[in-house]
Amino acid sequence: MANDQAVVDALQIYYPRFYQHPTVQKLNQAVLDRVGSPENTRCMVFPSKDAAKRCCAYIRKRKGPNIMVHDVSFSLTQHVSQANQTWARFSAVLFSQEDKDAANEFWGEMGDGISSRHAQFCLDRFQFMSSVSLVPDLQTGETGSYGETIPMEPWQDSDADxxxxxxxxxxxxxxxxxxxxxxxxxxxxxxxxxxxxxxxxxxxxxxxxxxxxxxxxxxxxxxxxxxxxxxxxxxxxxxxxxxxxxxxxxxxxxxxxxxxxxxxxxxxxxxxxxxxxxxxxxxxxxxxxxxxxxxxxxxxxxxxxxxxxxxxxxxxxxxxxxxxxxxxxxxxxxxxxxxxxxxxxxxxxxxxxxxxxxxxxxxxxxxxxxLDFPTRIRKMNTNALAIANLLKSCESILQLNHPSMVATRSLYEQYRRPSGGYGALLSLVFRDPNSAIRFYDAIDLPKGPSLGANFTLILPYSQLAHAYELDWAESHGIAKHIIRISAGLEDESILISKVDQALQEALSLEGHRTIA
The missing domain is CATH 3.40.640.10 (Type I PLP-dependent aspartate aminotransferase-like (Major domain))
Incomplete structure (x- = not known):
């Protein structure tokens, strides 16, 4: 159920373009603590000044030109290696809790947020950083103790290539x-x-x-x-x-x-x-x-x-x-x-x-x-096609979407490489939305966003991607109960068995057989 607090509390990590990684959240808090922001102030960190400025502009456009939103840049002040000088810096955007929705939109839609590895790198050097901003109260000096040294970069010269x-x-x-x-x-x-x-x-x-x-x-x-x-x-x-x-x-x-x-x-x-x-x-x-x-x-x-x-x-x-x-x-x-x-x-x-x-x-x-990308794709191609072939015989499925089975197949064939397949993705719409719910609940495979993973992922696509615009999406052909499957690298027979078992359970209350 949406906004179920028990589910939210159990969630440890999520797709990091939509929800910030715990390490990124730690860097956010470190910034807020350093500049002494009021309790209702929130923070987002970006690896570039340009992204921070665009975030500020986005929030002002959504919330009004006179709201409280400021950017502040952090960097090392000591003489350090080139790698530390390049990567131990970031820009943060400070905004009011009331404007968090607009900031979250920018973080999610534009993808400019700092990565968790980069955030950890900056956290490890944060005490040696100073900050600059057009707002005097946001300008701070380093807080490191005398005798402490800045860590060297945690990668080898060979990694530079x-x-x-x-x-x-x-x-x-x-x-x-x-x-x-x-x-x-x-x-x-x-x-x-x-x-x-x-x-x-x-x-x-x-x-x-x-x-x-x-x-x-x-x-x-x-x-x-x-x-x-x-x-x-x-x-x-x-x-x-x-x-x-x-x-x-x-x-x-x-x-x-x-x-x-x-x-x-x-x-x-x-x-x-x-x-x-x-x-x-x-x-x-x-x-x-x-x-x-x-x-x-x-x-x-x-x-x-x-x-x-x-x-x-x-x-x-x-x-x-x-x-x-x-x-x-x-x-x-x-x-x-x-x-x-x-x-x-x-x-x-x-x-x-x-x-x-x-x-x-x-x-x-x-x-x-x-390095093994081509090999993995060929296995995903095979698994996705096998799932699609199983599902196409199910009379309770109203719509099955796979590049080889949709109306535009002939177009896809024009752009398919001679040795290429049809990819890892397919989606399906049951005639009865309740069957979709039962299928999703019953299938013994990982569930969540993203695709192309080495393991199969099942997603109630519209419920997440269009959670606040379900009617609009459905008016354009994206059913509210569409289920998306991204096939992974599992053994094909095991994968097919799990999909078939979920089908049997989903349709057991409909009073007819799964496979026509």
Whole structure:
């Protein structure tokens, strides 16, 4: 039950882009204690000054220009190693408890918050940091005792190449299989602390100064945070084509032909959670004709399964998901298409504005996790398809979404690599919502958000992603009781047995057999 305090109290940790990690909370409290803030003051910590300033602006926009919200920056004052100087610094935003909802929105939608490993690094050096702020009361000196020394960075020189190794791996995997396509240069792969950071950064760069063309389009139903993030990225207008159909492309084309202009179009291949695929060929043709940029999130499809770079200007990926798989690190990437008409603009702007905010220990973990990425994806492909094949025979399921079984299968096949599969994701809608509840309660598999994990995850998607807009989401085809499954690496027979057993229990009260 929502807001069940017993459940909340039992929760030890949650997806860190939505709820702050306990280590991050400790750093928040350390900041509040240092500056002596009033009891009702709250804090959020970011690895960059730019993110902190954007957070302040977001809160003021939501709550009013005269509310109490301030940013303060912390850094080491002593002569230290380059690594300590670079990473032992952060910016904090202080705000009133009454404005916590707006701050939480920014933390969740933009993805700019500090990672837990980076927060621990800063906590270990916090007593040696001083703070600066436009507010005099927030300026403090270091509190370390005489004779104490600043710890050295907890990584080896060899770890410094982790980010370069990651970009090299991504460049190799994202390179198109199609004839005549150039190999991607690792210098055209940009790393971010989270996938949403990549989306926000690219969306902001593509937002034009001219109000006439300052419109962003999200085409097809995407992950819930994507349209909110794009909408907040300085565009004058925002259009959401929620179904991603050819009819909606007709609408977009008619709008463009009548003189309307857009700056960018964001889509997913395939989409989350409906597993639909947009017509990238037609979108590319419209983009060339009407001069807008196409940004494609292939997190669900993955570099291993789909080949989308020839049709888009930027490929976005949440490296938190299948690329890592271990659910112990976050990351994101943006890959530029060197043949894109937007390449020069994107390249120059990213080189100018992109901050290296991926903490070295996070990069080390991410590199370790991704080394067997292709092998894991192929196993996830097999497991997800096996689950889908089981479910498609269930007469009590109204809708089954898997890239191989939805109406856009032929489009997905156009972008599937010769050796690629259909990914780890599928979703289902029971005819009877009570069956969905029983199925979810009965299934003996991990339950929670995220996807692409090495273990199978079950999620009542709308109940979490659209908890406060269930009717609106359902009006766009996302059923209130839709269940999303992200297949992991378990033995296929065990996985199928658990899904089948949950089906039998879910449908036992319906008075008919599970399998038609």
């Amino acid at each position: 982790a980010k370069k190794d990651i970009t090299t791996i991504i460049a190799r995997l994202v390179t198109s299989d199609q004839p005549g396509q150039e190999a991607v240069n690792p210098d055209d792969v940009y790393l971010f602390p989270k996938g949403m950071c990549a989306i926000r950064s690219v969306a902001s760069i593509l937002a034009p100064g001219s109000a006439k063309a300052s419109e962003a389009v999200v085409f097809g139903w995407p992950y819930g945070s994507t349209p909110r993030c794009v909408r907040a990225s300085e565009y004058e207008r925002f259009t959401f084509f929620s179904q991603g159909t050819s009819e909606e492309l007709d609408q977009l084309e008619a709008s463009l032909a009548s003189g309307n202009r857009i700056a960018s179009l964001f889509c997913e291949v395939p989409s989350n959670p409906l597993c639909a695929t947009p017509d990238l060929h037609r979108i590319r043709s419209l983009a060339n004709q009407y001069h807008f940029a196409v940004v494609c999130d292939e997190t669900i499809g993955t570099f291993i399964n789909v080949d989308v770079l020839p049709y888009v200007d930027v490929v976005i990926t949440s490296l938190t998901k299948a690329f890592s798989g271990a659910c112990n690190v976050m990351g994101g990437s943006a890959v530029l298409n060197i043949k894109s008409p937007w390449y020069d603009l994107l390249k120059s702007k990213l080189n100018e504005l992109h901050e290296d905010l991926v903490f070295p220990l996070d990069a080390k973990v991410l590199l370790h996790n991704c």
